[in-house]
Amino acid sequence: MQKRRTEDAVHVVMTDHFIRRVPLPGDLLAPVEERHDRLSGPVKLLYPPDAKDSQLYLAMAEGSAGAIERAIRVARPAQWEPYFALGEAHRRPGNTAEAITAYKQAIARAADDPRPYTALSGLLLAQGDAEGAILLLQSAIKRMPQDTSLLNSLAVVYASRQRFQEALDVLSSAVRLNPDEPLTWLNLGVSLEAKGDRQGAAAAYRQALILQPDFARAKEYSSRVSKN
Numbered sequence: 001m002q003k004r005r006t007e008d009a010v011h012v013v014m015t016d017h018f019i020r021r022v023p024l025p026g027d028l029l030a031p032v033e034e035r036h037d038r039l040s041g042p043v044k045l046l047y048p049p050d051a052k053d054s055q056l057y058l059a060m061a062e063g064s065a066g067a068i069e070r071a072i073r074v075a076r077p078a079q080w081e082p083y084f085a086l087g088e089a090h091r092r093p094g095n096t097a098e099a100i101t102a103y104k105q106a107i108a109r110a111a112d113d114p115r116p117y118t119a120l121s122g123l124l125l126a127q128g129d130a131e132g133a134i135l136l137l138q139s140a141i142k143r144m145p146q147d148t149s150l151l152n153s154l155a156v157v158y159a160s161r162q163r164f165q166e167a168l169d170v171l172s173s174a175v176r177l178n179p180d181e182p183l184t185w186l187n188l189g190v191s192l193e194a195k196g197d198r199q200g201a202a203a204a205y206r207q208a209l210i211l212q213p214d215f216a217r218a219k220e221y222s223s224r225v226s227k228n
Contacts, residue, residue: 003015003029003102004024004029006032007087009110010032010033010034013029014117017026019142020073025058027117028032039090039126040085041212053075053077054070054177055070056071056072056074056075057078057142058071059071059200060081060082060085063088064088064089065090065093065098065120067088067096067156068085068086068089068144072086074189078109078188080095080105080106080107080108080109080110080111080113080116080190081106083102083103083105083106083116083120084102084103084106084110084115084116084212085099086105086106087099087101087103087106087119088119088178089118090102090152091119096123096127099119099123100120100124103116103119103120103123104120105121107154109155112143112144114144114147114149114150115149117136117137117140117150118137118149118153119154120133120180121128121133121136121153121154121157122153124136125157125160127155130157130161132150132159133153134154134157134158137153137154137157138154141154146177148178148181148184150200151171151173151174151177151185152171152174152181152183152187154170155167155170155174155187155191155210156187157168159190159191159194162194164194164195165195167187167191168188168191168192168195171184171188171191172188173186175188176220180211181211181216182208182209182211182212182218183208185205185207185208185211185218185224186204186205186208186215186218186221187205188204189201189202189203189204189218189222189225190221192204193221193225198225200221201221201225202222202225202226205218205221205225206222209222
């Protein structure tokens with residue numbers, strides 16, 4: 001069975017499992033020049049070609065705030081995802097006010113998805129509005145009490161205000177709901193360390209590393225606790 005290079009991943013060798021009477025010509029294992037032009041140019045909609053909201057989907061794929069805004073004005077979507085995509089497009093270059101407006105529009109349309117809530121709470125916290133972030137996350141948790149991403153976000157806000165016991169209470173709930181989430185254990189370790197429980201913090205960081213051995217922050221914080 002012959003082996004040859006692939007064009008999609010030039011560092012990969014594939015085996016040709018066809019039994020060929022006449023071998024393929026040339027050196028099939030010779031180096032292949034890697035191409036970088038395949039993802040360049042405008043986004044093309046492959047399916048469905050005549051969708052009503054095709055321009056909206058194309059704009060979201062492009063990721064340009066201007067394109068998404070224009071497409072939203074035309075399509076007037078009831079779904080929350082385009083507004084969330086608009087918020088992300090504004091957040092990346094630092095257009096905070098526009099991003100906050102877009103996230104709020106997403107939340108007004110979101111049913112049970114935590115992403116617009118966590119995104120908006122992060123911006124509110126960055127602007128110094130921790131109380132606004134807390135109220136937002138608490139309202140979201142009432143709707144989605146099982147979501148650990150919301151609980152982690154709330155714990156981070158509490159910790160930013162030195163309210164570590166409240167952060168620990170929230171994180172304890174998150175651990176019970178999903179003990180296999182490395183970020184929860186990391187945040188738990190940070191709060192325990194801030195409360196002076198270095199042994200508990202070290203154990204939490206170790207658990208984060210057990211679940212995700214390449215977790216760089218958990219390695220850093222675990223090493224810090226061990227040294228001190």
